[in-house]
Amino acid sequence: MSKVYICFDIYSMSTAYYIVMIDLHTHSLLSDGVLLPTELVQRANHAGYRAMAITDHVDRSNIDFAVPRLVKALDELKDHTPVKAIPGAEITHIPPALVGMLVEKARELGARIVIVHGETVAEPVIAGTNRAAIESGADILSHPGLISMEDAVLARERGVALEITARKGHSLSNGHVAKVAMAAGATMIINTDAHAPEDLISRERAVIILKSAGIPEENIETIFANSQNLVDKVGRD
Numbered sequence: 001m002s003k004v005y006i007c008f009d010i011y012s013m014s015t016a017y018y019i020v021m022i023d024l025h026t027h028s029l030l031s032d033g034v035l036l037p038t039e040l041v042q043r044a045n046h047a048g049y050r051a052m053a054i055t056d057h058v059d060r061s062n063i064d065f066a067v068p069r070l071v072k073a074l075d076e077l078k079d080h081t082p083v084k085a086i087p088g089a090e091i092t093h094i095p096p097a098l099v100g101m102l103v104e105k106a107r108e109l110g111a112r113i114v115i116v117h118g119e120t121v122a123e124p125v126i127a128g129t130n131r132a133a134i135e136s137g138a139d140i141l142s143h144p145g146l147i148s149m150e151d152a153v154l155a156r157e158r159g160v161a162l163e164i165t166a167r168k169g170h171s172l173s174n175g176h177v178a179k180v181a182m183a184a185g186a187t188m189i190i191n192t193d194a195h196a197p198e199d200l201i202s203r204e205r206a207v208i209i210l211k212s213a214g215i216p217e218e219n220i221e222t223i224f225a226n227s228q229n230l231v232d233k234v235g236r237d
């Protein structure tokens with residue numbers, strides 16, 4: 001079931017075999033996660049991750065608190081961990097008219113992956129948030145719930161990735177998200193939305209979640225590649 005990927009390990013300066021997991025949606029105690037950013041990276045390292053984003057919940061009250069601290073902590077760590085840890089933000093429960101301004105603010109403050117907390121069926125997110133997220137130029141629309149075909153087509157056009165999630169509750173609509181995203185040709189990625197170390201998953205588990213959402217085996221490598229492409233893109237900027 002699990003596949004082994006060949007990578008060049010910059011630490012041992014040799015080719016190593018890893019089961020690689022990339023997870024671009026996690027939370028530290030800078031919002032409602034339970035771990036310091038540094039411990040979250042180390043837990044992810046131990047879980048076999050090679051790239052991740054820490055994307056704490058932000059609104060106007062804490063965006064200038066959380067994002068610069070993530071930037072500072074992850075910048076200091078970068079030569080001391082094999083995990084590429086990217087500072088990000090998740091714009092959460094913001095009225096749709098204000099989403100674009102917060103996405104821009106997050107980027108100004110140094111967030112390299114900007115997520116908008118989509119219209120999950122697990123929480124009363126304001127209708128119109130999915131559309132505002134896509135129009136705002138966020139990188140990822142997380143758990144977009146019962147996303148419409150029109151919004152999925154717009155996500156494809158704007159290059160916004162639609163999230164398949166490992167998180168309980170939010171994952172109820174994974175099947176719908178996958179179906180609409182595939183029909184629209186929109187990019188999908190898989191994330192954990194981890195708030196605690198036990199929420200981190202293996203690549204093998206990610207494959208099971210993707211298949212459970214009705215995604216055919218032949219599409220699964222593309223979904224992992226989409227995460228890698230986003231990591232490469234923000235690394236280059």
Ligand SMILES: [Zn+2]
Binds near residue numbers: 027032033057195
């Ligand atoms: Zn949360």
Ligand SMILES: [Zn+2]
Binds near residue numbers: 027
């Ligand atoms: Zn989240």
